[in-house]
Amino acid sequence: MTRVKVDLANNSYDVMVEAGALENAANHLAPHLSNSRAFIISDSNVGPAYVPKLVSQLNAEGIKTKTLELPAGEGTKNWQTLEKLTDWLLENGIERADTVAALGGGVIGDLTGFAASIIKRGCNFVQIPTSLLAQVDSSVGGKTAINSAAGKNLVGSFKQPKFVLIDPLVLGTLPDRELRAGYAEVVKYGLIDRPEFFVWCEQNGGKLLGGDPEALSYAIVQSVSAKAAIVAEDEKELTGKRALLNLGHTFGHALEAETGYSSTLVHGEAVAAGMALAFHYSVRRGHCDNAAAERVEAHLKQSSLPHSLSSASVHATGQRLVDHMLLDKKMSGGTLPFLLANGIGQTFLAQDVDLHDVAAFLDHSE
Numbered sequence: 001m002t003r004v005k006v007d008l009a010n011n012s013y014d015v016m017v018e019a020g021a022l023e024n025a026a027n028h029l030a031p032h033l034s035n036s037r038a039f040i041i042s043d044s045n046v047g048p049a050y051v052p053k054l055v056s057q058l059n060a061e062g063i064k065t066k067t068l069e070l071p072a073g074e075g076t077k078n079w080q081t082l083e084k085l086t087d088w089l090l091e092n093g094i095e096r097a098d099t100v101a102a103l104g105g106g107v108i109g110d111l112t113g114f115a116a117s118i119i120k121r122g123c124n125f126v127q128i129p130t131s132l133l134a135q136v137d138s139s140v141g142g143k144t145a146i147n148s149a150a151g152k153n154l155v156g157s158f159k160q161p162k163f164v165l166i167d168p169l170v171l172g173t174l175p176d177r178e179l180r181a182g183y184a185e186v187v188k189y190g191l192i193d194r195p196e197f198f199v200w201c202e203q204n205g206g207k208l209l210g211g212d213p214e215a216l217s218y219a220i221v222q223s224v225s226a227k228a229a230i231v232a233e234d235e236k237e238l239t240g241k242r243a244l245l246n247l248g249h250t251f252g253h254a255l256e257a258e259t260g261y262s263s264t265l266v267h268g269e270a271v272a273a274g275m276a277l278a279f280h281y282s283v284r285r286g287h288c289d290n291a292a293a294e295r296v297e298a299h300l301k302q303s304s305l306p307h308s309l310s311s312a313s314v315h316a317t318g319q320r321l322v323d324h325m326l327l328d329k330k331m332s333g334g335t336l337p338f339l340l341a342n343g344i345g346q347t348f349l350a351q352d353v354d355l356h357d358v359a360a361f362l363d364h365s366e
């Protein structure tokens with residue numbers, strides 16, 4: 001069992017990583033509940049597999065539970081479902097001292113965290129993430145959001161959980177493609193500032209993708225520690241440090257937009273190709289040597305992740321992809337974050353990227 005502390009100015013909390021933790025969830029969760037009531041939110045894939053056992057354990061410890069199962073998928077992160085969720089919490093008499101628990105992937109975590117931040121002006125919240133992406137990324141750091149007509153994740157809040165309980169064994173039921181997509185975000189932490197962890201990924205990625213619990217646990221702990229360290233320096237994304245977590249995301253979002261946010265390319269896959277592009281673009285700008293970019297591309301390829309435009313099934317012109325980036329920029333109202341690298345584990349925020357040059361680079365990328 002490993003505990004990673006997320007050390008924030010006003011909201012420190014533990015992330016517990018333990019294979020089999022869900023078998024003992026009542027004991028792990030009890031110290032983090034202010035009273036003995038929990039509202040458990042899950043989705044239609046996770047709920048049937050994990051809610052009944054969790055509920056019977058909690059009830060056996062004297063913790064009362066109410067459960068709500070929402071449809072699986074990104075479409076659930078919307079206003080209508082938020083309203084349905086908050087109405088349900090209120091109809092069931094939620095009080096501020098009660099705990100709302102998100103049991104699911106990033107969709108359930110983001111939606112439930114947002115609801116917990118606004119219900120009665122904020123109630124207790126815990127995360128029990130069940131996808132690899134949620135375990136290594138979305139459950140830690142306190143960002144919550146829903147999607148709206150103007151775009152993804154534009155309505156939301158910062159709501160740090162009281163506790164995050166991670167059981168790598170639940171990944172046994174996660175579809176292989178989702179595991180791979182989450183792995184792209186794992187590799188990201190090595191590329192941002194942990195070169196030794198990238199080497200570990202090169203050596204152990206195959207084992208991890210084969211479902212090896214030890215490899216998964218190690219990678220989750222490393223990823224959560226890396227994210228916690230960055231978030232602790234810049235909780236609300238004010239200094240630029242937290243922006244490092246967006247490595248591969250500017251290119252990646254353009255690829256997602258080009259493929260219509262469809263199942264052609266799921267988020268982690270777009271990020272994988274985006275990271276390879278960010279490294280190759282860093283070579284073009286003279287920041288990084290070609291061998292490093294080739295290593296990144298080779299590892300993603302070996303992990304059966306997209307690692308180039310063509311392997312991401314994107315055949316658009318460079319200008320069209322840059323237009324997607326600009327739209328992204330306009331929508332987020334800030335500067336266009338371009339994360340480039342001096343080498344593996346040496347990412348930095350470049351302020352002076354010429355978008356004509358990016359378009360020309362993409363036109364010459366395969």
Ligand code: NAD
Pocket residue numbers: 043044045046072073074077104105106107108110130131132133134137138139140141142143144145153170171172173174175178
């Ligand atoms: P998701 O929640 O849709 O989960 C992916 C799929 O796997 C779903 O079909 C889900 O039902 C299923 N699933 C999850 N756990 C399972 C399990 N153990 N067994 C079987 N099936 C399981 O998507 P995701 O990839 O987990 O998260 C993506 C979301 O996270 C996006 O909405 C994204 O915006 C958000 N996100 C948020 C942050 C943040 O900091 N808040 C960071 C990254 C991503």
Ligand code: ZN
Pocket residue numbers: 185249267271
């Ligand atoms: Zn991401």
